Amino acid sequence: MSIPELTKKVDFVSDDQLLFIFIAIAIKYCEKPYIHLTHRSSEQVESKCYLFKREAFLDYSMIEFASGHWNELVIEEGSYIEDTFNITFSNCESYNPHEHQSNHLAALLDKNNNELTLIINEKHFIPDVLAGIDSTLQYLLQQMKHNPNLSFSQGCGLTPEEWNIIEGRFNDTDRDWGEQINKTYSELLDNQVINSPDRVAIQYKDLHITFKDLNDKAEHMASSLSKHGATYQSRIPVLTHRSIDLITVIFAIWKLGAIYIPLDPNYPTERIQTILSDCQPDLIIVTEPASSVAIWKTVTMDSLKSSAISASGSYSPSFKTPESLAYIIYTSGTTGKPKGVMIEHRGMINHLLCKIEDLHITEDSIVAQTASQCFDISIWQMFSSLLVGGRIVIYDNDTLLNPNQFLSSMVEDRIDIVEFVPSYLNTLLKWIERKPRTLSSLRYLIVTGEILKFNLVDRWFNNYPHIPIVNAYGPTEASDDITHAFIYSNDVTHIPIGRPIQNMRIYIINQDYKLCPIGVKGEIIVTGIGVGKGYWQDEYKTNKAFVTLTIPNTGKEEQRFYRTGDIGCWTDSGEILYFGRIDDQIKIKGYRIELLEIDHALGKCHGVEEAVTITEENKNGDMRLVSFIVSKTKDASSHIRHELMNYLPAYMVPEHIRVVMELPLTPNGKIDRSKLKEFIYF
Structure with missing residues (x-):
């Protein structure tokens, strides 16, 4: 070489x-x-x-x-x-x-x-x-x-040559969507309701709903929500499982100009209550009454649907500006308190239109809805294809946990676009390698949420050489994905996260806030229409992560950026390579996790004196969480995992908890994480 x-x-x-x-x-x-x-x-x-x-x-x-x-x-x-x-x-x-x-x-x-x-x-x-x-x-x-x-x-x-390349070529992303960017989701969907009223919009198991019925039910639900006091920018958490009803009620919330806040019924009670205490909801939609939400105003989904029948026409659509909030999604926080990310309608709409354009989504497209509603990718999975008359097929967790059943369903449902996190793709490929599947309808496999490794790319193209991979990257704070990398074969020297999507510009900066040259690692920062408003009622964290900078030679005096905390660099081709995090934030199974939040929760557990969590690859190449605790309690690790379920969602509970006499320290007194890895046994 x-x-x-x-x-x-x-x-x-x-x-x-x-x-x-x-x-x-x-x-x-x-x-x-x-x-x-x-x-x-x-x-x-x-x-x-x-x-x-x-x-x-x-x-x-x-x-x-x-x-x-x-x-x-x-x-x-x-x-x-x-x-x-x-x-x-x-x-x-x-x-x-x-x-x-x-x-x-x-x-x-x-x-x-x-x-x-x-x-x-x-x-x-x-x-x-x-x-x-x-x-x-x-x-x-x-x-x-x-x-x-x-x-x-x-x-x-x-x-000057480098400036021209980075600004004029790499960040040449301007896209004029016309009036679409200033409209509500409801207004954009009206065309499909008028043109294709009887086409199936959403499928869930044996249930289907057409575009006309979806719009009518959302209208009725919006009227019912209005009678329950919901109005413009009301904060409305939805505590229910993924279903046709969930998508319909989100649509109804947006018709009112209210704010959708997803909650997962599988979350621990304490986490649900922490999020609700932070967002101070105006109304909560639940599957059934629950003690975790008893102190707030609630309405059940069944009650909402029943009252909606007689409430038709009794609300006034309210959408004042494209800068109105569309949703707040809570992500992991360093202090143990989740952060509520505020995303505007225009940022959401821009991202939906990007997905439609880049993935060539049409009225013939059938998109798999696989992500939890608390994962930001669920938004585009639920709502992009509907805008052009395509279909959504919802797969519940039980189906996804049965790879054989899920693969068979994908073939039967003629799915042409599907999205996974790499760790789940690894599981599916094991099944495919044992029992090959044709996946004849699939046009794009999208991967996101974790680092995509060569091994997975190689195995995928060995089985499906004609189905491209789209490696998607982006933070919740910027309306989801900000780059797409289209990969067409396993003959690659590196796996990029891609180029900036439409109306988003990306820069790589060093510690002095100066632009890094091509090929030099630095922090990925992003500006553009998709950058959110910040964190709900958290000015300190907002000001720390959302910054105003002047980038020379761009023709713009000041721009608002989101600092991703991710390390990347430009390649000569204008794609970005990803190298990990600056801090202790990681992604596992697509979920963004602050390791300090896990340590904070461990500190609440009985008998834990000290705790630190690290990540490690298991023998399959998947990332796993491993926690080390100092405790004098007998059999501490066995009861602590169970106790953690009271504080953390399942995806944040460490796979292994090791009890040690003391945490190893570096000469300057910091925890020596490299030494901790020596204690791990597979």
């Missing part, structure tokens, strides 16, 4: 200028706070090593650098610390940078031929960075001619 490198003629610059350029490139491509420079010279017997802060160099100019003033920035000559960006500059013929695997970036100056060779370490960079480094090197060499007193801050920014 060839080493990623590039070589350029440098016959008009001095060694000092080349070292300046090299350090400027290192600062630009560095993602760490410290840089460790090894300087090897043919004039020196031994190498010199320098450690300095990345940001310390930014204000220094070429003249100051050449005069040797930069040495005052060195923390300590010859010193070394962990988590540094390691670079080597050498003009020694005997030096072989390929032998030094700790280097992130190396430069070899061949004085005989006036050539500079730059070499990257593939363990730290993707090869795509070479094109950017080449562009940067040429740009700096040109700048050096015209401005010999160039500063590091001027030299380490994006070149």
Whole structure:
């Protein structure tokens, strides 16, 4: 395998200028706070090593650098610390940078031929960075001619060419939906009610409902809800299982201009009550009366349907602006309290229209509805295909837990678009590999919610070489997916999360809020019509995650961004690669989980003195939760899993709980998570 490198003629610059350029490139491509420079010279017997802060160099100019003033920035000559960006500059013929695997970036100056060779370490960079480094090197060499007193801050920014690529090509996502974006979901669906009144809109087991009946029942339910006091932007949690009734009542809530808040009946009572206490509902829709909601105003689904028959026409549709809230979905929170994400109608509608356009959803499409109503992907699964006259088929949890039955149902129902989390796809593929299925109607397999691995891609295309995979990525805070990656074969070198969808723009930033070059890891931030309003009644967390920034060369002074906390980088093709989280938030089975929330719940359990939760892959390659607790209680782990069910939904309860005498610590007193992994036995 060839080493990623590039070589350029440098016959008009001095060694000092080349070292300046090299350090400027290192600062630009560095993602760490410290840089460790090894300087090897043919004039020196031994190498010199320098450690300095990345940001310390930014204000220094070429003249100051050449005069040797930069040495005052060195923390300590010859010193070394962990988590540094390691670079080597050498003009020694005997030096072989390929032998030094700790280097992130190396430069070899061949004085005989006036050539500079730059070499990257593939363990730290993707090869795509070479094109950017080449562009940067040429740009700096040109700048050096015209401005010999160039500063590091001027030299380490994006070149004009890179700006044009990121803004003009990668983020060329403007899409004019016309008046659709300013309409209610109800108004958009009216066309299908008029044009295809008798077409089946939703199917659930042996039950069906047509577009006309769906609209009529939603009208009646909206009237009934109005009589129960619901009005514009009323907060209405729905505590019921997935069904035709659930979709109908959500439709009714939106007809009123009210806010839909999903709740899962399988949630622990405490979690349901925590969410209700936070959102302070105006009315709760339940399957049947329950003690968990007794202190709030409720109406049962059956009562709502019964009273709806005589309530027709007694409500006034209310939709004041596209910025009105469509729904609030609660996600995991670091303090043990779930966060209510507020999404506007225009963000939701934009996402539905993107799905229709990108997946070529038509009146002939049959989309599987597989996700929990508390998972944000349920929104597009329930409502996108209806807008063009397509059909939704709802599969309940019992069916999904029986892969053989589910696969047979998919074939029988002629499903052409289905979405899974990778861990569930892994389960299905095991069945398919034992008993092959044709899936002749399926056009797209969408995966989301977890990292998609090569093994799954390979196995899928070995069974279904003509059915593409769509790797979808996005946070709840930005109306669900913000990228789509279409994968057509297993002949891929990496698995991207895709390109920005319509009317959403994505940037990769470093710790200084500066844009990262192509191929360099940083935090994924997103702006556009889908970015939500923030967290319900939580100004602190909203201001921390939703920020206003000015991105140069975009033609826009200030834009509102959501900071995903995810690490990614651009590829040359304009796709984004995903590398994990900045913090302790993870996704398992599609659900977003804050590990600190699990630790907080463990702290409530009897006998637990300390607790920490980590993730680990099991032998099947699936992510699992493992908790370590300090407890003097006998058989603590056996009763704690049961006790956790009172505080956490099932998907957040760790697969394993290990009791340890004490939690291992790093030298600086932090919990040593790497040591904890040594305690795990499969």
